[in-house]
Amino acid sequence: MKSAVETLNPTRVRLTVEVPFEELKPSLDAAYxxxxxxxxxxxxxxxxxxxxxxxxxxxxxxxxxEAVNDALPKFYTEAVNEGELNPLGQPEVDITELKDGExxxxxxxxxxxxxxxxxxxxxxxxxxxAVEVTDEDVEKSVEQLRERFATTTPVxxxxxxxxxxxxxxxxxxDGEVLxxxxxxxxxxxxxxxxxxxxxxxxxxxxxxxxxxxFTSELKGGSAEGKEAEVKVxxxxxxxxxxxxxxxxxxxxxxxxDTLEELRADSRERLARMKKFDQATQAQEKVLEELxxxxxxxxxxxxxxDEINTRKHNLEHHQLGQMGLTLxxxxxxxxxxxxxxxxxxxxxxxxxxxxxxxLDEIVNKEKLSVGQDELTEHLMRRAxxxxxxxDQFAQAVVEQGQVPMxxxxxxxxxxxxxxxxxxxxxxxxxxxxxxxxxxxxxAAAETVEAAEExxxx
Numbered sequence: 206m207k208s209a210v211e212t213l214n215p216t217r218v219r220l221t222v223e224v225p226f227e228e229l230k231p232s233l234d235a236a237y238x239x240x241x242x243x244x245x246x247x248x249x250x251x252x253x254x255x256x257x258x259x260x261x262x263x264x265x266x267x268x269x270x271e272a273v274n275d276a277l278p279k280f281y282t283e284a285v286n287e288g289e290l291n292p293l294g295q296p297e298v299d300i301t302e303l304k305d306g307e308x309x310x311x312x313x314x315x316x317x318x319x320x321x322x323x324x325x326x327x328x329x330x331x332x333x334x335a336v337e338v339t340d341e342d343v344e345k346s347v348e349q350l351r352e353r354f355a356t357t358t359p360v361x362x363x364x365x366x367x368x369x370x371x372x373x374x375x376x377x378x379d380g381e382v383l384x385x386x387x388x389x390x391x392x393x394x395x396x397x398x399x400x401x402x403x404x405x406x407x408x409x410x411x412x413x414x415x416x417x418x419f420t421s422e423l424k425g426g427s428a429e430g431k432e433a434e435v436k437v438x439x440x441x442x443x444x445x446x447x448x449x450x451x452x453x454x455x456x457x458x459x460x461x462d463t464l465e466e467l468r469a470d471s472r473e474r475l476a477r478m479k480k481f482d483q484a485t486q487a488q489e490k491v492l493e494e495l496x497x498x499x500x501x502x503x504x505x506x507x508x509x510d511e512i513n514t515r516k517h518n519l520e521h522h523q524l525g526q527m528g529l530t531l532x533x534x535x536x537x538x539x540x541x542x543x544x545x546x547x548x549x550x551x552x553x554x555x556x557x558x559x560x561x562x563l564d565e566i567v568n569k570e571k572l573s574v575g576q577d578e579l580t581e582h583l584m585r586r587a588x589x590x591x592x593x594x595d596q597f598a599q600a601v602v603e604q605g606q607v608p609m610x611x612x613x614x615x616x617x618x619x620x621x622x623x624x625x626x627x628x629x630x631x632x633x634x635x636x637x638x639x640x641x642x643x644x645x646x647a648a649a650e651t652v653e654a655a656e657e658x659x660x661x
Contacts, residue, residue, distance in 0.1 A: 206222065206223065206224050206225070206227060206280055206284070207222070207223045207284060207335070208220055208221065208222045208223070208287055208288065209221045209449055210282035210285070210288040210290070211384045213314070213555035214502070215313065215320075215331075215502035215517075216293075216316055216317060216319050216503065216504035216505070216507075217315070217316050217317065217504065217505075217506075218279070218288075218290065218314070218317050219312055219313070219314045220285070220288065220290075220296075220312060220313040220317065221310070221312050222277070222280055222281070222282045222284045222310065222311055222313070222533060223308060223310050224280055224308070224309040224310070225308065226305075226306050226307050226308060226310075228274055228276075228277055228280075229309060231271075231276075231408055232273070232275040232276035233268065233272045236245050236268050236269075236271035236272040236275065236277055237268060237274070238659070239271060240263065240267070241266065242273065246492075255418065256616070264304065269303065269305065273300065273303065273309060276309075277298060277311065278395075280311075281296060281298070281313050284313070285394045287585075290315075290317050291317055291318035292315045292316070292317055292318075292512065293315070293316040293317060293318060293506075293507050294315065294506060294507060294510065295315070296313040296314060296315035297313065297314045297315070298311055298312070298313045299311060299312050299313075299485040306354060313460065313641045316505075316506050316507050317504075318561065318564075319502040319504070319561065320501055320535045321500075321501060321562065321565045322499070322500075322562060323499060323562070323565050323566055323569055324498050324499070325573065326495055326498060326623050326625040326626060326627065327627070329491055329494045329495065329498075329569040329623070329626070329627035329628070330493055330494075330627065330628040330629075330630070331487060331490035331494060331627065331628075331629055331630075332490075332629075332630050332631070332632060332636060332656070333483050333486040333487050333490065333630070333631055333632070334479075334482075334483060334486060334631065335483075335628060335631035335633045335635070336476060336480050336483055336631070337479075338472050338475045338476050338479065340477055340540070342472075342480075343471050343472050343475065346471040346474075346475060347467065347468060347471055348456050350423055350459075350467075350471075351447050351448060351450065351454065351458075352447070353458075354454070354458055355445045355446060355456060356444040356445070356448075356526045357369055357444065357445055357446070357448050358443060358444050358446060359441060359442070359443050360442050360443065360444045361412065361413070361442075361449070361524065362412060363409075363410045363411060363412050363413070363415075363442075363472075364395060364408055364409060364411055364439065364442045365395065365410075366395050366396040366409065367395060367444075367445060368394070368395050368398060368442055368443065368445065369392055369393065369442075369444075369445060370392075370393055370395060370441065370442055370443075370445055371390060371391065371392055371393075371409050371412075371439070371440045371441040371442075372391050372393060372404075372408065372437050372438060372440065373388070373390070373438040373440060374386075374387065374388045374389075374391060374401075374432040374435060374436070375387050375435070375436045375540055376423065376428075376434070376435045376436075377433060377434045377435075377436075378428045378431050378432070378433050378434075383426065383427060383428055383433070384427065385426045385427050386423075386426065386428070386433065387607050388654055389416070390440070390517070392407075395408060395409060396444070401421040401423075401424070401435060402421045402422065402461050403419040403420065403421045403435075404419065404421070404435075406418040406419065407435075407437055408437060408439055411439045411442075412439070412442060413440060413441050414439065414440075414441055415438075415439045416436065416437070416438050416439070417436075417437055418434060418435065418436050418437070419434075419435055419437070420432055420434055420435070421433060421435055422435070423442075427661075431554075433640070442453075442509050444480075449466060451464060452464050455467040461553070461599060462475075462602055471500070480649060483631070483637065483639070484639045484640065484646075484647040485647040485650065485651060487624055487629045487637065487639060487647070488620055488621075488624060488647045488648050488650075488651035489651050491620070491623055491624045491629070492559065492620060492623075492651060492655065493628075495562060495620075495623055496555070496558055496559065496562060499558075499562050500564065501557075501558040501561055503554060503557065503558075504557075507557060508550075508553055508554060508557060511551055511553040511556065511557060512550055512553045515547060515549055515552065515553055519531070520536075526644075528591045539571055555655055556655055556656045559616075559652065559656055560612075560616065560656055561656040563610070563616035563619040563620060563652065564615075564616065564618040564619075566622065566623065567615045567619045568654050570622055571618065572615055572618045572619055572622070573615075573639045574611050574614045574615050574618070578614050578618075579610060579611060579614055582610060582613065582649060583597065583598055583601065583610060585646070586610070613649065613652060613653060613656075614649065616650075616652045616656075617649035617652050618648070619652060620648040620652055621648040624639065624648065
């Protein structure tokens with residue numbers, strides 16, 4: 206076999222492959238054997254029909270076609286390896302010559318991973334938010350915990366802000382009660398803004414047994430977006446009582462004996478969260494700066510496939526689960542179809558460029574992935590998927606996605622390497638030394654977010 210590579214552009218090549226006919230013999234033998242198993246001819250036992258009879262009855266062309274289809278993947282792979290190419294996607298194959306007994310010639314056009322020059326990235330500088338936990342942050346955290354331990358008590362008085370009212374609702378559009386416009390026994394906290402616009406004003410001041418009507422734009426259902434006349438009947442009013450902020454509350458809500466210990470723990474936890482957020486911010490900003498340094502030719506077919514996949518996932522997975530069409534989603538987002546397509550293209554390009562650049566750094570820095578690192582990544586991915594680690598691991602193996610996970614970990618390590626070489630300062634001008642564990646985990650999440658075949 207002989208092959209030649211013609212570079213069509215930085216991301217696409219054409220392979221021309223010549224195969225001497227004798228190298229087709231294993232595939233020809235396999236073709237005759239396959240046809241033998243599929244046909245029955247009088248006078249011959251099944252599987253024992255001679256080749257010359259198969260040629261006479263079914264035509265030599267049918268045998269050649271079967272043999273060539275069987276052999277093409279093997280010769281294409283040999284040509285790719287010989288040319289030291291990194292193909293992306295499936296090739297477009299064209300058989301240019303087939304001389305029985307002499308020669309097979311074919312061409313294969315395919316996108317390839319472009320050669321990239323990675324410049325010195327140690328000069329990258331980024332600024333991130335300083336880690337600051339205020340007393341207000343701590344009190345807000347403690348107050349949220351306090352809310353979880355609130356108790357409710359029925360009261361015989363008019364409802365006020367903060368009370369919980371139990372209501373029956375009936376919505377009419379153009380004087381007709383909607384089939385899906387009736388709800389009974391709904392608990393609503395006045396002032397939460399979690400139901401219909403106008404309901405707070407309608408129920409404030411009503412005691413159990415009170416009724417009011419108000420007009421509101423429906424946020425869902427069969428008449429979504431339409432103005433409806435809503436009747437609300439209050440069937441019960443309950444006051445919410447928060448526990449006193451004291452040591453007894455700390456003992457009730459946590460493992461701590463005193464309120465001060467609870468506050469100190471909240472401060473530490475908030476600091477850890479903000480530190481991780483800081484690491485994530487550093488990764489994102491360093492990645493942006495890194496991508497500015499590298500010129501990445503974009504394979505058109507790969508980009509087209511990536512855009513289509515992201516759009517399909519958005520339409521048929523996420524939006525489908527929410528009961529939204531793409532048109533309704535764009536309406537809610539306040540975007541035109543043209544703006545959406547432009548954003549999707551930009552996201553897809555960034556994902557491809559991120560993968561190419563970080564893969565090049567993996568090779569340049571000779572980064573490898575250990576079993577412990579892969580296991581840790583698998584556990585984290587299992588958490589976000591809602592599956593158990595065993596289930597997720599089984600699915601990954603069955604779908605042949607282990608190399609994909611290894612690539613994710615390696616690219617996360619590549620980004621962490623770049624961040625280590627960069628200068629990261631906080632908004633106070635202080636140099637930030639990122640925690641290694643936070644840095645590694647944040648890098649993996651940043652890479653996944655950039656490369657994600659868009660589901661959101």
